[in-house]
Amino acid sequence: MGRRITTFGRIIHTGFIYFIRNAWLAIAAMAIMVITLSIILFSIIVNATFSNTVAQITSKIDISVYLKDSTTQVQTNEFLAGIRKQPNVQSVTYLNKAAALQAFMQQNAGNAQLLQAVNETDNPLPATIKIKPIDLNKIDDIRAYVTQTKWQALQSDPVSDNGERRATIDKITHATNIVREAGIIAVAVLALISVLIIFNTIQMAIFNRRDELQIMRLLGATTWYIRGPFVIETIIYGVLSAIISILLINALFITASGSLQATSFGLLDIGYSQHYFQKYYWQLLSMQLVLGILIGAVSSIIATRRYLKFKTSKK
Amino acid sequence: MLTGGHAIILLMILLDRVTKTYNKNLGAALERVSLHVEPKEFVIVVGQSGAGKSTLLKLLTREERPTSGKIIVGGIDYDKLPDKNIPLLRRKIGTVFQDFKLLPNRTVFENVAFALEIVGASSKEINNTVPRVLDIVNLKDKAKRMPIELSGGERQRVAIARAIVRQPKILIADEPTGNLDPKHAWDVIHVLEKINRYGTTVLLTTHNQDIVNKLKRRVVTIKNGKIVSDRANAQYSEKPTTTSEA
Numbered sequence: 001m002g003r004r005i006t007t008f009g010r011i012i013h014t015g016f017i018y019f020i021r022n023a024w025l026a027i028a029a030m031a032i033m034v035i036t037l038s039i040i041l042f043s044i045i046v047n048a049t050f051s052n053t054v055a056q057i058t059s060k061i062d063i064s065v066y067l068k069d070s071t072t073q074v075q076t077n078e079f080l081a082g083i084r085k086q087p088n089v090q091s092v093t094y095l096n097k098a099a100a101l102q103a104f105m106q107q108n109a110g111n112a113q114l115l116q117a118v119n120e121t122d123n124p125l126p127a128t129i130k131i132k133p134i135d136l137n138k139i140d141d142i143r144a145y146v147t148q149t150k151w152q153a154l155q156s157d158p159v160s161d162n163g164e165r166r167a168t169i170d171k172i173t174h175a176t177n178i179v180r181e182a183g184i185i186a187v188a189v190l191a192l193i194s195v196l197i198i199f200n201t202i203q204m205a206i207f208n209r210r211d212e213l214q215i216m217r218l219l220g221a222t223t224w225y226i227r228g229p230f231v232i233e234t235i236i237y238g239v240l241s242a243i244i245s246i247l248l249i250n251a252l253f254i255t256a257s258g259s260l261q262a263t264s265f266g267l268l269d270i271g272y273s274q275h276y277f278q279k280y281y282w283q284l285l286s287m288q289l290v291l292g293i294l295i296g297a298v299s300s301i302i303a304t305r306r307y308l309k310f311k312t313s314k315k
Numbered sequence: 316m317l318t319g320g321h322a323i324i325l326l327m328i329l330l331d332r333v334t335k336t337y338n339k340n341l342g343a344a345l346e347r348v349s350l351h352v353e354p355k356e357f358v359i360v361v362g363q364s365g366a367g368k369s370t371l372l373k374l375l376t377r378e379e380r381p382t383s384g385k386i387i388v389g390g391i392d393y394d395k396l397p398d399k400n401i402p403l404l405r406r407k408i409g410t411v412f413q414d415f416k417l418l419p420n421r422t423v424f425e426n427v428a429f430a431l432e433i434v435g436a437s438s439k440e441i442n443n444t445v446p447r448v449l450d451i452v453n454l455k456d457k458a459k460r461m462p463i464e465l466s467g468g469e470r471q472r473v474a475i476a477r478a479i480v481r482q483p484k485i486l487i488a489d490e491p492t493g494n495l496d497p498k499h500a501w502d503v504i505h506v507l508e509k510i511n512r513y514g515t516t517v518l519l520t521t522h523n524q525d526i527v528n529k530l531k532r533r534v535v536t537i538k539n540g541k542i543v544s545d546r547a548n549a550q551y552s553e554k555p556t557t558t559s560e561a
């Protein structure tokens with residue numbers, strides 16, 4: 001047991017020595033790793049932001065049903081209960097005439113002329129039922145229900161469901177989906193390229209020391225005693241790269257929020273991106289660390305394999 | 316000295332009809348070679364370049380596998396040795412190479428210590444043992460030098476120190492004097508004799524006729540992959556020229 005701990009300590013110690021000795025190679029490998037990890041991080045944030053944008057716009061969609069002034073309380077309650085039973089209904093809000101008027105006045109608070117005109121008349125607004133759907137694509141089911149002849153008789157005006165907005169949302173969803181898919185492909189390709197470059201860099205470092213590896217082998221060093229320090233060295237690359245990439249994205253946000261004041265940048269709501277980044281800071285950092293360590297360790301294990309093989313073929 | 320035959324288990328090295336072929340078109344590098352070496356023996360293997368000496372040693376350190384035949388060293392049957400235990404085998408055999416094979420960016424002390432680090436020795440153990448072994452090879456005062464600052468003979472003695480620091484039962488020296496001038500060559504040979512006196516079996520390959528004749532030890536001659544002679548206290552009187560011309 002004591003020997004194992006001693007050996008483990010030596011492997012880690014040697015790993016740090018290798019890291020310091022190969023400073024230049026380390027910088028090359030880490031530069032690539034930082035770029036990859038930053039791109040991955042960036043695309044995750046962009047993806048989350050797009051999803052958020054779509055969700056926000058979606059949440060603004062509802063169906064409004066306007067009731068005749070002659071509708072009784074009993075009829076209204078029956079109608080509301082019927083709507084609530086529909087499977088695609090998320091929430092139902094009932095505004096009586098007074099509440100509808102209040103809401104209207106709040107919405108048009110800046111328009112004094114309009115408000116005055118409304119005040120001078122008897123409340124012209126109908127009682128309103130606002131229905132929020134769960135799935136936007138199935139909004140027609142709700143519309144079909146509320147426009148049944150039975151309910152149609154209660155209504156003063158045609159049902160409105162902000163159809164124009166919906167078309168816009170479809171466009172946005174479509175656009176974000178394309179961006180997302182393209183992003184995934186780009187990240188996958190970049191990650192692959194960077195693994196190859198990191199692999200090559202480490203392969204080069206090991207090639208330079210192949211004599212040393214052979215000597216260790218001849219002296220009876222086990223595979224992991226030889227390989228361990230290289231793996232530790234590349235894990236250090238991974239850890240540092242993860243931290244640098246997080247700092248890089250952090251700096252990007254500081255610059256972006258300074259110059260753009262966190263306003264929307266086309267479809268990209270930078271304010272939300274920043275919020276997301278800060279909220280999931282530790283999770284994102286952990287993910288970067290895991291990715292960095294994984295890329296580094298796998299590359300070095302594969303790169304050392306060739307030099308650590310025993311001659312097994314008995315020909 | 317024990318006479319072989321009745322007890323294989325007492326042999327330090329046993330090769331039984333060992334053949335090694337690297338490339339079928341070139342013929343065998345070693346052909347049906349049988350060799351018995353007893354504990355504490357000092358055996359010199361001579362032969363031209365390409366005769367098969369290096370192949371023989373590489374088979375013993377399990378750098379190569381035989382095409383056919385049986386090898387048992389220190390009681391370990393190589394046929395039954397899984398790959399993962401090869402490092403354990405090599406820890407039991409001390410090896411010295413013609414080109415020293417020192418780690419260039421480590422000091423003399425660290426090079427010798429490395430052999431102990433591999434087996435998980437404690438720092439205390441290392442600090443106790445390494446100076447003692449450096450004393451045996453007369454390099455105690457050069458512990459902090461880098462290999463590049465040493466002469467060839469000194470480097471080879473570092474390599475020997477590294478090979479014996481784990482107190483192996485067998486020391487295999489592959490032309491350790493090949494790159495050295497006569498004075499340094501003899502320094503190295505004297506160290507090998509000293510180690511042999513302490514009880515280690517030594518297997519030495521060499522080109523050097525002078526060394527072979529003065530050592531007066533058992534000499535095994537390999538030619539074209541076969542053992543052509545195996546004599547105790549060989550003098551090479553029948554071959555006055557160097558063995559490499561044999």
